Amino acid sequence: MEFSLLPHPATPPIAVTAVVCDVRRQGADIALHYRILVDPAALVLPAPAAPERTDGLWRTTCLELFVAGEASDYREFNFAPSGPWAAYAFTGRRAGMAPLVVDETPKIGLAAQEDALVVAVHLCDVGTGALRLGITAVMEERDGTKSYWALRHGGDAPDFHDPDCFVAQLPPAD
Numbered sequence: 001m002e003f004s005l006l007p008h009p010a011t012p013p014i015a016v017t018a019v020v021c022d023v024r025r026q027g028a029d030i031a032l033h034y035r036i037l038v039d040p041a042a043l044v045l046p047a048p049a050a051p052e053r054t055d056g057l058w059r060t061t062c063l064e065l066f067v068a069g070e071a072s073d074y075r076e077f078n079f080a081p082s083g084p085w086a087a088y089a090f091t092g093r094r095a096g097m098a099p100l101v102v103d104e105t106p107k108i109g110l111a112a113q114e115d116a117l118v119v120a121v122h123l124c125d126v127g128t129g130a131l132r133l134g135i136t137a138v139m140e141e142r143d144g145t146k147s148y149w150a151l152r153h154g155g156d157a158p159d160f161h162d163p164d165c166f167v168a169q170l171p172p173a174d
Helices: none
Strands: 002-007 018-026 029-037 062-068 074-079 085-090 107-112 116-123 131-140 146-150 168-170
Touching (some): 002 131, 018 131, 029 062, 029 131
Antiparallel strands (some): 002 146, 062 131, 074 085, 131 146
8 A cells, every 4th residue: 555645734845755655564564665755865864874773763864653553552663764763652642652672673775766765664563453554754854954744744733643643544464
């Protein structure tokens, strides 16, 4: 399933013209392909680093996935195009935040094209039941512009934790 993200109206991009994410479920795993339409030289990209858990990735160019079931608890995953990642569990909207235990490090790959960046992510053991997803991105451009992208925005400021933004429906695994 392919989803187009929208920039928050309060933080319009200059160089980034689109962010699209293709989501595929493979049993309990999820594969994501984020395609960022931009001259790659226009984006601030974190320096290549080991694929380690790292906090604060959202402060610069970062791709994110929020995963919720039927209840109010949810999980947040952050992916730097350069390899670091983060995962958190929440008991409610911005409540009860704790590091999420993952059995396998997310696999993150980056490919630069003439007019786009493609970031591929493979997450293991996300679950097999029906899921609601919030697919989001922070884009930092070299001129200092930051834009916040999501499937839906509510409110005057970007808030990726808003449950109303978890609008992508992923059916149960086969």
